[in-house]
Amino acid sequence: MELRAESISRRYFRKHGEANFIEAVCPVSLCLEGGTLTVLKGKSGSGKTTLLNMLAGLLQPSDGTVFLDGTDLYALDDKSLSRLRNEKIGVIPQGRSAVDTLTVFENILLPGILYGGIPRTDDAESWMEALGISGLRNAFPSELSGGELRRMAIARTLTAEPAVILADEPTGDLDDENTSVVLTALEQAARAGKAVLVVSHETDAERYADRVLCMENGIIR
Amino acid sequence: MKCISPVIRNLTRKPGRTTALVLLTAFLALSVFSGTVVVSSLRQGLGSMENRLGADIIVVPAEAESKASLKNLLLQGTIGTFYMDASALEKVRETEGVEKASAQVFLSSMKADCCSVKVQVIGFEPENDFVVQPWISESLNRPLEDMEVVVGCRVETDVGNNFRIYDRNCKVVAKLAATGTGLDTAVYCNMETVHMLLQAAEEKGITHKIDSGNDSDVVSAIYVKVLPGSDPGLVNNRLNGHVRKATAIRTAGMMTEVADSLSGVSKTVAVLIAAVWILALVILLIVFGMMVNERRRELAVFRLLGMSRKMLSGMILKETALCSFAGALCGVTLGAVLIFPFTTLIETSLKLPYLSPAPGTVILYAVFAVTVTVLAGCMAGTRTASRLSRVDPGTTLREGA
Numbered sequence: 001m002e003l004r005a006e007s008i009s010r011r012y013f014r015k016h017g018e019a020n021f022i023e024a025v026c027p028v029s030l031c032l033e034g035g036t037l038t039v040l041k042g043k044s045g046s047g048k049t050t051l052l053n054m055l056a057g058l059l060q061p062s063d064g065t066v067f068l069d070g071t072d073l074y075a076l077d078d079k080s081l082s083r084l085r086n087e088k089i090g091v092i093p094q095g096r097s098a099v100d101t102l103t104v105f106e107n108i109l110l111p112g113i114l115y116g117g118i119p120r121t122d123d124a125e126s127w128m129e130a131l132g133i134s135g136l137r138n139a140f141p142s143e144l145s146g147g148e149l150r151r152m153a154i155a156r157t158l159t160a161e162p163a164v165i166l167a168d169e170p171t172g173d174l175d176d177e178n179t180s181v182v183l184t185a186l187e188q189a190a191r192a193g194k195a196v197l198v199v200s201h202e203t204d205a206e207r208y209a210d211r212v213l214c215m216e217n218g219i220i221r
Numbered sequence: 222m223k224c225i226s227p228v229i230r231n232l233t234r235k236p237g238r239t240t241a242l243v244l245l246t247a248f249l250a251l252s253v254f255s256g257t258v259v260v261s262s263l264r265q266g267l268g269s270m271e272n273r274l275g276a277d278i279i280v281v282p283a284e285a286e287s288k289a290s291l292k293n294l295l296l297q298g299t300i301g302t303f304y305m306d307a308s309a310l311e312k313v314r315e316t317e318g319v320e321k322a323s324a325q326v327f328l329s330s331m332k333a334d335c336c337s338v339k340v341q342v343i344g345f346e347p348e349n350d351f352v353v354q355p356w357i358s359e360s361l362n363r364p365l366e367d368m369e370v371v372v373g374c375r376v377e378t379d380v381g382n383n384f385r386i387y388d389r390n391c392k393v394v395a396k397l398a399a400t401g402t403g404l405d406t407a408v409y410c411n412m413e414t415v416h417m418l419l420q421a422a423e424e425k426g427i428t429h430k431i432d433s434g435n436d437s438d439v440v441s442a443i444y445v446k447v448l449p450g451s452d453p454g455l456v457n458n459r460l461n462g463h464v465r466k467a468t469a470i471r472t473a474g475m476m477t478e479v480a481d482s483l484s485g486v487s488k489t490v491a492v493l494i495a496a497v498w499i500l501a502l503v504i505l506l507i508v509f510g511m512m513v514n515e516r517r518r519e520l521a522v523f524r525l526l527g528m529s530r531k532m533l534s535g536m537i538l539k540e541t542a543l544c545s546f547a548g549a550l551c552g553v554t555l556g557a558v559l560i561f562p563f564t565t566l567i568e569t570s571l572k573l574p575y576l577s578p579a580p581g582t583v584i585l586y587a588v589f590a591v592t593v594t595v596l597a598g599c600m601a602g603t604r605t606a607s608r609l610s611r612v613d614p615g616t617t618l619r620e621g622a
Binding site for chain 1: 227230235519525526527613614615618
């Protein structure tokens with residue numbers, strides 16, 4: 001399994017300022033291989049999330065291509081790309097990413113049943129246990145703290161068992177103990193053959209990484 | 222593990238939003254269904270009245286004055302007791318251009334056993350009649366005997382019962398189909414019976430006689446059919462000139478008046494339906510517009526997890542269709558509950574013939590109302606679905622992170 005970006009960049013047009021566009025991500029090439037955990041660090045606004053969204057098939061690059069095992073993500077139509085994302089790419093976004101009308105347990109099972117699959121209840125329960133949210137099974141997202149919501153999103157991604165996991169600040173709302181639990185879980189996923197990218201500005205994450213990349217002003221150094 | 226349906230979960234776990242959508246769509250369905258049923262009933266009533274009247278001209282005593290008395294009798298079942306000399310019938314028959322003429326005698330009951338109100342008794346000549354007999358034949362396939370009556374559908378008695386009037390027992394031998402007019406509250410018998418009842422009324426001190434006649438020499442109205450090719454207007458004028466102390470009225474004019482009133486009511490109902498729809502559609506669009514903002518984040522999550530734009534639109538449309546369908550069913554049911562038990566009240570208030578459509582037609586109207594409402598809901602939802610499916614999940618989830 002391999003997720004490969006070739007010279008992808010992203011420009012945003014703007015009405016005001018010296019230039020009429022801003023280069024959020026300068027042309028960058030990157031390869032995420034199965035079985036490795038890559039940490040991408042950098043300051044806020046350096047283009048990390050934009051890069052992650054492009055890798056996830058959520059944001060069309062201005063230039064360049066993204067391949068998943070040889071398939072050009074952005075050459076696919078919306079239906080195929082969505083299906084591919086559901087099956088092979090797990091994204092843990094920043095902020096709240098729960099469906100409020102579903103319970104925590106239902107939220108965790110959601111990716112697996114979107115296309116009529118059998119709910120992975122056992123996996124869901126063990127990841128909830130591992131991430132310390134098993135007591136929140138029947139709670140609704142509105143009843144959860146930021147950290148609990150974040151762990152729910154991580155459990156959801158890990159339960160779906162995608163080939164690629166793209167985590168945007170997965171430990172942002174967590175204390176030290178839970179940070180360690182989450183990073184250990186992501187490391188386990190990498191050891192199980194997944195390609196894991198963790199966007200983080202916390203130094204803790206680097207200890208689990210096979211590779212650390214640093215992004216500055218849209219450029220990976 | 223129960224099946225997780227985001228659509229059902231969203232509807233059941235957002236009861237306020239779901240109820241609002243159901244109520245709005247119920248309002249739409251109620252207006253379409255009830256409006257359609259009322260207008261259709263009025264049209265059906267007019268058609269029925271035309272069929273039942275079956276005459277080109279009606280000759281009534283001059284004391285009946287205007288066609289208003291007759292119209293009220295026909296439309297609202299208002300008791301009409303006016304009489305003229307029976308010799309008028311011969312004069313009518315002698316008039317040029319008259320093909321058939323048939324007399325009727327009207328008698329009002331003081332109080333019949335069966336009814337809490339007065340009923341109109343109509344005596345007719347089965348041998349000459351072309352107005353009532355064809356209609357009665359649908360319910361009774363033999364001639365009416367003396368002291369036998371046929372009752373309108375709204376007279377509260379059953380076939381086989383005795384109908385007591387002025388201390389005389391008449392046997393109910395048939396009940397007529399509904400016409401939606403005042404004829405539904407009338408009781409029909411032959412001339413012999415009505416004259417016996419007139420005699421009985423006389424014994425009770427209630428006289429129906431004209432100044433110089435006796436019971437057997439009176440008629441209330443003469444129904445006239447003109448010869449094919451004859452001008453009914455001309456025949457009408459001849460009758461007015463030829464028959465003394467009587468007035469000939471063309472039924473076409475009466476029908477035109479009723480049709481004009483009906484047209485006015487239909488237009489009013491159409492305007493009301495249009496107003497309700499415009500209002501409800503605007504509210505629906507506002508509600509859906511608010512939903513766009515409320516659900517941006519949730520739907521971005523669905524996109525993030527691999528739901529395609531088409532699936533997302535489908536999910537929103539499914540929710541809308543379910544709400545609209547539930548609302549439409551509620552609206553149609555409410556419409557049925559509000560209209561069908563109160564047909565008499567509607568008829569009385571509108572002062573127009575009113576005949577409810579057949580059950581099969583009502584079901585068709587209900588299906589029409591449900592379909593139109595679900596389509597309207599889905600159309601309003603499509604705009605929302607289209608806007609929401611274009612949500613950029615990455616950016617949306619970062620906002621307010």
